[in-house]
Amino acid sequence: MTLDSKIPDGPIEKKWFEHKFHMKLVNPANRRKYKIIVVGTGLAGSSVAASLGELGYNVLAFSYHESPRRAHSIAAQxxxxxxxxxxxxxxxxxxxxxxxxxxxxxxxxxxxxxxxxxxxxxxxxxxxxxxxxxxxxxxxxxxxxxxxxxxxxxxxxxxxQTGQQLLLGAYSALIRQMDAGSVKFYERREMLDLVVVDGKARGIVARNLLNGKLESYSADAVILATGGYGNVFYLSTNAKASNATALRQSVLYADPSDMHSCHR
Ligand SMILES: Cc1cc2nc3c(=O)[nH]c(=O)nc-3n(C[C@H](O)[C@H](O)[C@H](O)COP(=O)(O)OP(=O)(O)OC[C@H]3O[C@@H](n4cnc5c(N)ncnc54)[C@H](O)[C@@H]3O)c2cc1C
Structure with a gap:
């Protein structure tokens, strides 16, 4: 297996601009036709789910916590x-x-x-x-x-308490979209596997932590926002639930020490 992060070509100041410019746009009227799964509702997941919902996509958001406010983002200071x-x-x-x-x-x-x-x-x-x-x-x-x-x-x-205030802000935006019907929140679901069809992520398998049953969900795209793998370290200020179960069988994983520098 090769580790290909699919970083766009070109000089560093231009690569993301060029990449976005050449992507196909989705007409606002067509966005309702697309379903997007977001796994994790910390700062990353809540914000992306709320933003996609506001843009008009159909979003299914999953968390193994009972509320987005339980995500580890709340601890950042x-x-x-x-x-x-x-x-x-x-x-x-x-x-x-x-x-x-x-x-x-x-x-x-x-x-x-x-x-x-x-x-x-x-x-x-x-x-x-x-x-x-x-x-x-x-x-x-x-x-x-x-x-x-x-x-x-x-x-x-x-x-x-910056993390707490940021998460409450993202949570409010998420709740607004849940009320508007564009985001459906699935609480107490632990993602166990990713469904890949023709090389594209098209769904997830999750365990319902309330009754133990396995459930599967399909979508046009899947976004993994399941946080850092704190448990990989002997000492970590991350909660023990930061255990990367979602990543175990789904993705290649490199250099966890990047975690701290990447979010800065
Ligand atoms: C003590 C502390 C202080 C920090 N201070 C700062 C700071 O000052 N500045 C800064 O920039 N960063 C700071 N950080 C780092 C920053 O808080 C995190 O990098 C960031 O909040 C991570 O957000 P996230 O949304 O990626 O993950 P998280 O907030 O961890 O959210 C992960 C989400 O995924 C869900 N999840 C995980 N696995 C599964 C699964 N298998 N199935 C379903 N759901 C799953 C969880 O329920 C949760 O909703 C700090 C971190 C800590 C611990």
């Missing part, structure tokens, strides 16, 4: 980085990209880290729109602090 350069201390997308790679001992995948740095500003905007009460200065503008040894102040934070 320090803050979330974006190079908006509000402090005017010379920050840029490239500098965030560079610092993140360096912080991860140069083991993270460069293209993915670049994409993260590129979209991080919009992620802050999305969080604010979802009602996240980020710290503000006396003039009312969003405050930034220097965090994790960075030479610039680029961390958006909500006291020592």
């Amino acid at each position: 320090g803050g979330i980085n974006a190079p908006k350069n509000y402090s005017n201390d010379g920050d840029s997308v490239y500098r965030l990209f560079y610092d993140t790679l360096k912080g991860g001992d140069y083991r993270a995948r460069e293209a993915n880290v670049y994409r993260l740095a590129e979209v991080s500003g919009s992620i802050i905007d999305q969080c604010v729109a979802q009602g996240v009460p980020f710290a503000r200065d006396y003039a009312g503008y969003l405050d930034n602090r220097s965090f994790g040894g960075a030479q610039v102040a680029r961390t958006f934070y909500a006291r020592g």
Whole structure:
């Protein structure tokens, strides 16, 4: 088996833009025809499920917890980085990209880290729109602090409970789509296997943790947002439930130490 992360070609500053530009768009009127499974409803899963629901897709969201609010994202404290350069201390997308790679001992995948740095500003905007009460200065503008040894102040934070506030924001957006009928939430389901048809992920097999029965669900696409594999480490601040059962038989997995640098 070869490990192919399918990173688009081209110079790093252009590869994601070019890739997105050449993708086929789906007409808003046709989005209802597509079903998308999202496994995991932490910060990643809740946000993507809510956003896809708002765009008009039919979303099935799964979690082995009874509520999206139980995801491990709730534990994050320090803050979330974006190079908006509000402090005017010379920050840029490239500098965030560079610092993140360096912080991860140069083991993270460069293209993915670049994409993260590129979209991080919009992620802050999305969080604010979802009602996240980020710290503000006396003039009312969003405050930034220097965090994790960075030479610039680029961390958006909500006291020592940023993850909690971010997850409550994402959860609110998700609940809104659940009420609107575009997202259906399946609680207490543990994904055990991925259904692959002609090389494409088309469904999942999950255990209903309330009655022990196996259930299968089909879709046009599957998004795995099941969090980090904390249990792989002898010591970890992740919950013991962060056990990557969803990944065991489904995907190739490389260098778990990337986990921390990738989300920065
Ligand atoms: C103590 C602590 C402090 C942190 N501080 C920061 C910080 O300051 N800044 C920062 O950027 N990051 C921080 N992080 C890291 C950051 O919080 C995480 O990387 C991020 O929240 C992960 O989000 P996620 O949505 O990918 O995963 P999670 O929040 O772990 O969500 C995973 C979801 O998948 C579900 N799931 C898992 N397996 C299955 C399965 N088999 N079937 C069905 N559902 C499944 C779970 O129920 C859950 O809903 C911190 C982490 C910790 C632990």
